[in-house]
Amino acid sequence: MKVLAAMSGGVDSAVAAALAVEAGHDVVGVHMALSRNRDQFRSGSRGCCSIEDAGDARRAADVLGIPYYVWDLSETFEETVVADFLTEYEAGRTPNPCVRCNEHIKFEALLDKATALGFDAVATGHYARIETRDAGHPGGPVRELHRSPNTAKDQSYVLAVMGPERLARAMFPLGGFATKDEVRAEAARRGLSVSAKPDSYDICFVADGDTRGFLQRRLGSRPGTVVDTSGEVVGEHDGAYAFTVGQRKGLGLGRPAADGKARYVVDVQTSTNTVVVGPAELLSVNRIGGDQAVWFDGALDAAPAGDGWFDAEVQVRAHGTPVPARVRAPEGGAMEIELTGEPLRGVAAGQSVVAYRGTRVLGQATVTKAWRG
Amino acid sequence: MDVTASLTEPVTGHPDGSEPPPDTGAYLDHAATTPMTSAALAAFVEHAHHTGNASSLHSAGRAARRTAEESRETVAAALGARPSEVVFTASGTEADNLAIKGMFWGRRAEDRRRTRILVSAVEHHAVLDPAFWLAGHAGAQVVLLPVDGEGRIDLDALRAELAEHAEEIALVSVMWANNEVGTVQPVRDVVRAARHHQIPVHVDAVQAVGQVPVDFTASGADAMTVSGHKVGGPAGVGALLARRDLPLDAVLHGGGQERGVRSGTLDVPAIAAFAVAVRDAVAGREAHAGRIAALRDELVSRVRDIVPDAMLCGPDPQAHPDGRLPGNAHFAFPGAEGDSLLYLLDSAGVQASTGSACQAGVPQPSHVLLAMGVPETAARGALRFSLGTTSTRADVDRLAAALPQVVERARAAGLVGGRRS
Numbered sequence: 163m164k165v166l167a168a169m170s171g172g173v174d175s176a177v178a179a180a181l182a183v184e185a186g187h188d189v190v191g192v193h194m195a196l197s198r199n200r201d202q203f204r205s206g207s208r209g210c211c212s213i214e215d216a217g218d219a220r221r222a223a224d225v226l227g228i229p230y231y232v233w234d235l236s237e238t239f240e241e242t243v244v245a246d247f248l249t250e251y252e253a254g255r256t257p258n259p260c261v262r263c264n265e266h267i268k269f270e271a272l273l274d275k276a277t278a279l280g281f282d283a284v285a286t287g288h289y290a291r292i293e294t295r296d297a298g299h300p301g302g303p304v305r306e307l308h309r310s311p312n313t314a315k316d317q318s319y320v321l322a323v324m325g326p327e328r329l330a331r332a333m334f335p336l337g338g339f340a341t342k343d344e345v346r347a348e349a350a351r352r353g354l355s356v357s358a359k360p361d362s363y364d365i366c367f368v369a370d371g372d373t374r375g376f377l378q379r380r381l382g383s384r385p386g387t388v389v390d391t392s393g394e395v396v397g398e399h400d401g402a403y404a405f406t407v408g409q410r411k412g413l414g415l416g417r418p419a420a421d422g423k424a425r426y427v428v429d430v431q432t433s434t435n436t437v438v439v440g441p442a443e444l445l446s447v448n449r450i451g452g453d454q455a456v457w458f459d460g461a462l463d464a465a466p467a468g469d470g471w472f473d474a475e476v477q478v479r480a481h482g483t484p485v486p487a488r489v490r491a492p493e494g495g496a497m498e499i500e501l502t503g504e505p506l507r508g509v510a511a512g513q514s515v516v517a518y519r520g521t522r523v524l525g526q527a528t529v530t531k532a533w534r535g
Numbered sequence: 536m537d538v539t540a541s542l543t544e545p546v547t548g549h550p551d552g553s554e555p556p557p558d559t560g561a562y563l564d565h566a567a568t569t570p571m572t573s574a575a576l577a578a579f580v581e582h583a584h585h586t587g588n589a590s591s592l593h594s595a596g597r598a599a600r601r602t603a604e605e606s607r608e609t610v611a612a613a614l615g616a617r618p619s620e621v622v623f624t625a626s627g628t629e630a631d632n633l634a635i636k637g638m639f640w641g642r643r644a645e646d647r648r649r650t651r652i653l654v655s656a657v658e659h660h661a662v663l664d665p666a667f668w669l670a671g672h673a674g675a676q677v678v679l680l681p682v683d684g685e686g687r688i689d690l691d692a693l694r695a696e697l698a699e700h701a702e703e704i705a706l707v708s709v710m711w712a713n714n715e716v717g718t719v720q721p722v723r724d725v726v727r728a729a730r731h732h733q734i735p736v737h738v739d740a741v742q743a744v745g746q747v748p749v750d751f752t753a754s755g756a757d758a759m760t761v762s763g764h765k766v767g768g769p770a771g772v773g774a775l776l777a778r779r780d781l782p783l784d785a786v787l788h789g790g791g792q793e794r795g796v797r798s799g800t801l802d803v804p805a806i807a808a809f810a811v812a813v814r815d816a817v818a819g820r821e822a823h824a825g826r827i828a829a830l831r832d833e834l835v836s837r838v839r840d841i842v843p844d845a846m847l848c849g850p851d852p853q854a855h856p857d858g859r860l861p862g863n864a865h866f867a868f869p870g871a872e873g874d875s876l877l878y879l880l881d882s883a884g885v886q887a888s889t890g891s892a893c894q895a896g897v898p899q900p901s902h903v904l905l906a907m908g909v910p911e912t913a914a915r916g917a918l919r920f921s922l923g924t925t926s927t928r929a930d931v932d933r934l935a936a937a938l939p940q941v942v943e944r945a946r947a948a949g950l951v952g953g954r955r956s
Binding site for chain 1: 948951
């Protein structure tokens with residue numbers, strides 16, 4: 163197959179490209195340039211988008227003996243991932259930019275461009291497994307997205323948004339690796355100099371890791387009040403958009419609550435620019451509603467009568483713990499969830515919710531509301 | 536076997552004839568760099584065999600010095616300069632930096648009011664970036680002179696700026712010919728206008744030497760940049776031709792070589808090879824330019840046949856035979872992106888360049904095309920094809936064979952990838 167290896171300059175995508183080459187594919191390496199501003203994205207080992215990273219990707223491609231190009235996706239990145247990040251926070255929701263990047267950049271802009279240019283698949287260094295199963299499904303073989311055996315690194319949560327059509331053109335060569343050390347060893351064995359490069363964390367376009375500062379620079383200061391659940395003003399803020407439900411740190415409240423308990427953000431009301439704080443109990447939810455749901459092939463086979471309830475586990479954070487739930491997929495692209503075990507705390511609108519059965523990803527939706535019911 | 540003699544022979548295949556030469560594809564990026572000539576390579580190798588610091592006083596040093604000075608005379612003779620006006624540098628970029636910074640500092644030291652730097656909006660980054668660096672660090676004001684739709688400098692705007700701010704202008708810098716779209720600038724008119732106000736002019740002639748007639752003294756310019764690897768010499772060597780009466784401060788300080796404005800041990804093998812390349816490029820210019828202009832015209836006409844809506848950027852060579860470098864063709868392909876075109880052509884063995892200066896992950900739309908008024912959407916689909924000594928009709932054939940499918944695919948990718956409406 164003709165495979166485009168997306169190469170960030172990190173060790174994972176370099177090894178993924180190497181494995182695609184060794185599997186006999188005709189591989190071309192592409193580094194996505196996601197910013198036109200030299201200074202916007204942090205440099206050095208922490209980022210994923212710096213000039214050094216592009217150079218590291220180039221060196222890895224050299225070692226693998228594959229062609230290498232830089233493609234400019236900066237405009238699409240700004241229009242989708244960064245714009246979504248800002249409008250979601252501005253609306254009082256909590257976006258996950260890595261989910262949106264997978265949705266709009268890696269598995270849409272890049273994948274569609276690659277397909278148009280004659281590639282059969284895009285390979286990335288994500289930690290997730292693709293399984294093809296043909297047992298008994300009426301529509302033919304089914305491609306399933308599964309968790310990585312590397313539970314600490316598993317990225318199925320941020321990949322689920324791509325849905326089945328995109329999965330059909332994706333390759334995750336690191337799917338079988340149980341530990342990052344193994345990946346680093348594979349890199350070292352092939353003479354890839356990125357083998358010891360530190361992992362990247364945080365949001366690549368927030369150069370200093372200061373999300374609140376980034377939001378303030380882009381959205382401007384909008385002073386408002388912090389109130390408790392009775393409506394009493396307990397503090398001030400520079401913009402309600404910078405707060406997220408479940409947040410405890412950085413509230414800047416001068417005095418403790420009357421009962422002495424820790425206070426959390428329980429609501430962000432952007433219409434009145436108000437942040438509401440309250441005790442932890444108010445964060446507990448057992449009902450979650452989502453929209454823009456995507457379901458993988460065969461995921462709803464177990465659902466009685468098309469939109470009936472079925473058992474699954476749901477996860478609301480990248481490295482969160484899955485919890486048991488009943489899930490259904492009514493008409494109109496919604497996902498409805500009732501937790502059947504422990505409640506979840508601090509589920510904010512805008513987050514991604516992913517339904518699993520064991521290691522298998524069933525579907526994904528964006529949280530619109532979460533409540534105690 | 537005589538190493539230098541064998542290196543003067545054209546490389547035609549494996550020495551024992553057992554293998555065909557590797558397919559290096561159609562190299563259509565001579566404006567980026569062009570192969571070293573056999574004579575330049577032979578000169579380089581010959582002098583690399585000799586030890587000797589050109590600043591040393593013993594016989595080895597004197598021999599190196601002699602080579603450097605002979606090379607200086609060769610470069611000067613080829614470019615219409617006096618040997619004492621030739622300052623060897625390690626690159627065209629370094630020569631541009633020396634010109635912009637050295638002239639700015641030199642002129643300002645004479646008169647503190649002289650802080651304005653006039654540059655055309657289509658200069659190479661090696662001129663623009665030092666100018667803007669001076670604006671950020673040394674109180675300079677950079678005036679970008681506009682160009683017309685073909686990239687030619689607006690002389691009226693230059694004259695108006697000169698008339699209005701004559702007392703505050705440190706220097707004018709205008710390139711002889713543009714590296715992206717090949718537009719040849721009216722250097723003599725620029726010099727005449729500036730001279731009227733006694734303002735010195737620097738000319739970046741990196742792309743011009745060997746393609747159009749270049750004579751430093753006749754041009755009237757005060758400083759001029761040339762580069763080795765654009766004319767068949769090695770990369771890593773260049774020169775600034777600078778009049779002796781030009782106020783020029785040093786950028787590199789040290790041993791005081793090169794009139795004290797460019798310290799650093801002379802790279803004698805590179806300088807010798809550079810001189811040979813410049814000499815030969817100038818001597819063979821007329822025949823070479825005629826040959827590659829005919830090839831370029833064929834390339835332009837075939838691209839237009841295959842892609843009727845491809846837009847030729849820069850002067851039309853039919854209408855202005857002297858207005859464009861003979862080896863340059865530059866097209867914008869509507870609906871296609873440069874990076875898709877470059878990838879697809881490269882896969883088909885055709886090596887060209889996008890119009891953008893994508894520096895390892897930081898893409899920028901071409902400031903040259905934007906200054907010419909090309910919309911950013913069109914600038915995105917820009918490709919430069921540049922011809923040189925090794926270019927043949929087979930290269931043009933290969934491009935023409937690949938182009939229909941390349942443009943079709945790149946346009947399909949342009950519809951799905953990148954921007955959405």
